[in-house]
Amino acid sequence: MKNNKDIRVVVGMSGGVDSSVAALLLKEQGYDVVGIFMKNWDDTDEFGVCTATEDFEDVVRVCNQLDIPYYSVNFEKQYWDKVFTYFLDEYKAGRTPNPDVMCNKEIKFKAFLDYALDLGADYLATGHYAQVREHNGKYEMLRGVDSNKDQTYFLNQLSSDILEKVMFPLGHLPKSKVREIASEHGLATATKKDSTGICFIGERNFKEFLSEYLPAQPGEMMTLDGVIKGKHDGLMYYTIGQRQGLGIGGSGDPWFVVGKNLTENVLYVEQGYHNENLYSDELIATDLNWINPNDVKETFSCTAKFRYRQEDSGVSVHVLEDGNVRVVFDESQRAITPGQAVVFYDGEVCLGGGTIDKVLKQGKELDYVG
Amino acid sequence: MEHIYLDHAATTPMHEKVIHAMMPIYQEVFGNPSSIHAFGRKARQLLDSARRVIASSIHAGEKEIIFTSGGTEADNLALIGTAMANREKGNHIITTVQEHHATLHTAEYLEKEGFKVTYLPVYKDGKISVEDLKNALTDETILVSIMYVNNETGIVQPIKDIGEILKDHQAYLHTDAVQAYGLLDIDVNNLGVDLLSTSAHKINGPKGIGFLYAREGIKLNALQFGGEQERKRRPGTENVVGVVGFMTAVEIMLEEREYRNKAYEGFKQQFLNILKEEEIEFQVNGDIESTIASIVNISFPGTNVEKLLTNFDLSGVAASSGSACTAGSVEPSHVLSAIYGENNACTTNSIRFSFGAANTTENVEEAAHRVAKIVRRLLK
Secondary structure, X not given: OOOHHHOEEEEEEOOOHHHHHHHHHHHHOOOEEEEEEEXXXXXXXXXOOOHHHHHHHHHHHHHHHHOOOEEEEEOHHHHHHXXXXXXXXXXXXXXXXXXXXXXXXXXXXXXXXXXXXXXXXXXXXXXXXXXXXXXOOEEEEEEOOOOOXXXXXXXXXXXXXXXXXXXXXXXXXXXXXXXXXXXXXXXXXXXXXXXXXXXXXXXXXHHXXXXXXXXXXXXXXXXXOXXXXXXXXXXXXXXXXXXXXXOOOOOOOOXXXXXXXXXXXXXXXXXXXXXXXXXXXXXXXXXXXXXOHHHOOOEEEEEEEOOOOOOOEEEEEEEOOOOOEEEEEEEEEEOOOOOOEXXXXXXXXXXXXXXXXXXXXXXXXXXXXX | OOOEEOEOOOOOOOOHHHHHHHHHHHHHOOOOOOOOOHHHHHHHHHHHHXXXXXXXXXXXXXXXXXXXXXXXXXXXXXXXXXXXHOHHHOOEEEEEOOOXXXXXXXXXXXXXXXXXXXXXOOOOOOOOOHHHHHHHOOOOEEEEEOOOEOOOOOEEOOHHHHHHHHOOOOOEEEEEOOOXXXXXXXXXXXXXXXXXXXXXXXXXXXXXXXXXXXXXXXXXXXXXXXXXXXXHOOXXXXXXXXXXXXXXXXXXXXXXXXXXXXXXXXXXXXXHHHHHHXXXXXXXXXXXXXXXXXXXXXXXXOOOHHHHHHHHHHOOEEOEOOOEOHHHOOEOOHHXXXXXXXXXXXXXXXXXXXXXXXXXXXXXXXXXXHHXXXXXXXXX
């Protein structure tokens, strides 16, 4: 067995409190810790100010407090090609993409992992709330102990081979404890606000951001029966189950987005949070990743999440011949959204996941969902 | 693991004698050189003798030396100070695309202030062309600013030829000699320069001190206002300790210059020879025959700067590149972009190694082997 001091761990540091504490814990465990800041997006404004510069400053300060070397690496091109292009393509297709899942798959645990290995790293560590467990020579991913912060949903595309080289030092900690450790050690990032939203959009207005890249095509907003209720600003601005921003007045229950028709450029809306048209009982998912594919049976029962921070729901999974899956819900589900991830769990173990492609009700595809 | 320093173009370790010269000043001489009492005179004495030594090191007069905080300030003062003072003579300035940012960004600032700036190109050998300069000169030209030795490639520029051309022209000639000062024998009269910038920490002196040579009689505006120091051209209480350190570094430099040229050139050749023996594929950027002894800029095809520098540092070799990679933004080297064109791979796979006082035959050899090992591993 190697001593920890001979084990090099590259920590992906964002300048936030989580990755700062991840680095601190590894340093305390005696590893040869190297901090690396990754820049994936350039948001330099007209004054030459860029959030990456500020964040890197925080990385520098924390690394100096920990007395570990720090560097930076640029993946703007890879991010654009692999994540942002996908992100736009999905919106163009009327779906709601999940760039964080793609970023973990293509950038953090692929391009960045390769980069870390090229620096002689034995492991790549991040501040994600998830856990890795070795089990009979295979590597499993478990939910983070803090169920409110668990990030396995976003990590569903990792494989056992990748997890073998990954450490999640925060997986066994609640977020409150992480903040506590940070302030106990007086880390420069101890009280820094958590980042919110999609990394490249940040605090900016989502609609405005998207309109810089995709032409908005306003169109009709109507019920599934064809009653016109108003105008929409462009289908890409709406997601299934959304209530805000529809601007439909009048009496009765509030209105919700239930679907889209891309060819006709129509946004479907219906009344009531529990409107039946928002509910479905099956889905088809594509781009499946199984963390340990050999353990996957043709048909099995487990739990699943269809959105981040949602409670698990019971499902039965049927692996289809083409590798896609049909997921049958134990109880019908509200606002299943194509483009989002469906992620499967066996107890605390994350089995993997895929992209929601089609939504079905009583065996029939809901074509209005998109 | 021994950390080996191959980044002397960024800064140099202070010479022990410099530290010894500065210590007693810190302890004993605190007076303000402008004061009219014994404490002040003591400080003024030190300042005067340092100015004498430093002036004579470039064959200048004492009154022609303006102490600054370093090279950047000297460049700023040279460009802005003369541009503003000579506006009635014309509004055209000539510089080159491969200047240090202290010059380039100052030139850009002057453009915003209404000056016209011509940026001369640089060729494959890493030099600018004297013909280009001739063609760019107009009656409106008031200042030509061309660095003596490029800080990334180490290529020596034809300053004397330029001085010759400008002899009968109104334009002042400024040269940023920050990389040249420690190794080249500089005679401002022979070179024909009117302004020249240097920095102490590049020649084993302390940080925070440098000078601008400004030929007697040239018109130069101050950039800051206050006292009468440096004949009002650079007001502010003088950095006496720094000046003494600078002087000492200059004295040692003058004594050792010949030896240093030989030694550093030896380190450079030794370094390149080991890379060749190890069969590493590389290419020296610019004409190696025209480089200063201390600097070599090497392109390693198939690699990239971020990964190379990070790996070098993790294995204890300190080098650098002209491409800024702080905060994750990769700005390809503006110097190599000027030489090769913007999208050439050399602009993002080149490393500057610079040799100096922290080197020995042994540690240069060790560093070369470490570099070879890393490059080989990354290309696998």
